[in-house]
Amino acid sequence: MPSTTTSPELTVPDVTVGAKPRVLSGIQPTADSFHFGNYLGALRQWVDLQREYQPFFFIADLHAITVEQDPKVLRERTLRAAAQLVAMGIDPARSAIFVQSQIPAHAQLGWVLQCLTGFGEARRMTQFKDKSAKGGEGASSVGLFTYPVLQAADILLYRPHYVPVGEDQRQHLELTRDLAQRFNHRYKKTFRLPEPYILKATAKITDLQEPTAKMSKSSSSPAGIVELLDDPQVNAKKIRSAVTDSGSEIRFDPDEKPGISNLLTIYSALSDRTVTDIEEEYAGRGYGELKGDLAELVVDFVTPFRDRALELLEDQQHLMDILETGRRQAAAIAEVTLRDVFQRVGFAAPARSTGL
Numbered sequence: 183m184p185s186t187t188t189s190p191e192l193t194v195p196d197v198t199v200g201a202k203p204r205v206l207s208g209i210q211p212t213a214d215s216f217h218f219g220n221y222l223g224a225l226r227q228w229v230d231l232q233r234e235y236q237p238f239f240f241i242a243d244l245h246a247i248t249v250e251q252d253p254k255v256l257r258e259r260t261l262r263a264a265a266q267l268v269a270m271g272i273d274p275a276r277s278a279i280f281v282q283s284q285i286p287a288h289a290q291l292g293w294v295l296q297c298l299t300g301f302g303e304a305r306r307m308t309q310f311k312d313k314s315a316k317g318g319e320g321a322s323s324v325g326l327f328t329y330p331v332l333q334a335a336d337i338l339l340y341r342p343h344y345v346p347v348g349e350d351q352r353q354h355l356e357l358t359r360d361l362a363q364r365f366n367h368r369y370k371k372t373f374r375l376p377e378p379y380i381l382k383a384t385a386k387i388t389d390l391q392e393p394t395a396k397m398s399k400s401s402s403s404p405a406g407i408v409e410l411l412d413d414p415q416v417n418a419k420k421i422r423s424a425v426t427d428s429g430s431e432i433r434f435d436p437d438e439k440p441g442i443s444n445l446l447t448i449y450s451a452l453s454d455r456t457v458t459d460i461e462e463e464y465a466g467r468g469y470g471e472l473k474g475d476l477a478e479l480v481v482d483f484v485t486p487f488r489d490r491a492l493e494l495l496e497d498q499q500h501l502m503d504i505l506e507t508g509r510r511q512a513a514a515i516a517e518v519t520l521r522d523v524f525q526r527v528g529f530a531a532p533a534r535s536t537g538l
């Protein structure tokens with residue numbers, strides 16, 4: 183396993199002894215296309231981890247409606263997300279790919295965990311502070327406030343070992359571990375304490391126009407974000423027009439040279455070469471050359487990905503079949519966990535219980 187920024191100890195006994203350890207993550211269907219931050223920060227690790235782990239990957243539509251969504255667009259984006267996951271190499275024969283809202287246990291466990299979360303604890307989540315800053319707290323939904331608690335439920339239901347995400351999700355993973363520990367302590371050991379799986383090198387891909395800010399679906403300007411389903415030539419142009427720093431030296435130094443460092447990070451990830459190797463190759467050469475070559479690498483990467491995703495989108499029934507298979511696999515696990523939880527918190531079982 184490649185080195186990550188975290189490796190806490192597991193404290194809950196492995197409930198899946200003999201089985202492959204699990205990996206789980208989710209992504210919101212809040213844009214027509216995933217971007218390079220999503221891909222390099224998280225999705226690429228999903229693809230890699232699916233080989234050695236039992237993988238659960240889902241499209242977080244419940245999370246998406248914490249801010250207003252057009253229903254028709256949300257449905258379309260959910261399928262677009264599924265197509266992109268498959269196009270980038272998530273193999274439905276290995277991985278359960280599913281839609282969060284199709285598994286009621288997420289919202290049900292979410293409620294139980296909300297009742298274990300302190301108001302002050304939820305208030306400390308920086309994502310709420312950031313996302314409510316624009317319109318003001320009063321205009322934000324309560325769902326946006328409790329977003330991280332639902333995320334904890336998403337994770338804990340499947341008792342995963344690792345959760346591959348970008349750096350911006352670290353705080354939510356910490357809350358998830360705290361809630362798991364609290365539940366285990368108050369009732370009975372039920373949840374595994376999951377570990378974040380955050381690759382240091384690509385944990386925060388930054389905006390091409392504002393290289394100290396995160397590349398983001400909701401806050402990047404069009405020129406600052408490389409969208410994987412966009413016209414490859416448009417993306418090449420965005421790379422060539424990326425904001426770079428004063429001076430002319432090609433050197434990895436995120437504090438002094440955030441623009442060039444971000445381009446070097448993307449270059450290194452796409453070419454599987456070390457940053458040092460790339461720095462050496464471009465020693466004494468200008469920013470323009472680096473950008474031109476990176477633009478070509480980007481075109482080579484996005485073109486086949488985009489073709490495959492668009493082809494998959496033409497057969498929506500096939501995508502829905504994949505999601506249905508994933509739903510069944512996920513439901514089988516989630517329902518067992520939820521039943522344990524309901525029993526442990528003291529909910530009366532229905533009289534003729536044949537499962538949930």
Ligand code: ATP
Pocket residue numbers: 208209210211212218219220221222223224225346347348349350351384385386387388396397398399400401
């Ligand atoms: P928004 O910024 O609008 O909240 P997003 O662009 O962060 O959305 P998400 O669906 O929230 O997209 O993120 C999906 C995954 O991609 C998460 O694991 C997140 O940590 C990761 N991710 C998103 N942006 C970046 C980035 N710029 N660098 C590294 N990882 C990222």
Ligand code: LTN
Pocket residue numbers: 206207208209210242245332333336337345347351
């Ligand atoms: N908050 C995450 C999306 C998400 C998620 C999860 C990620 C929702 N539930 C569970 C990992 C595990 C984001 O990417 N912004």
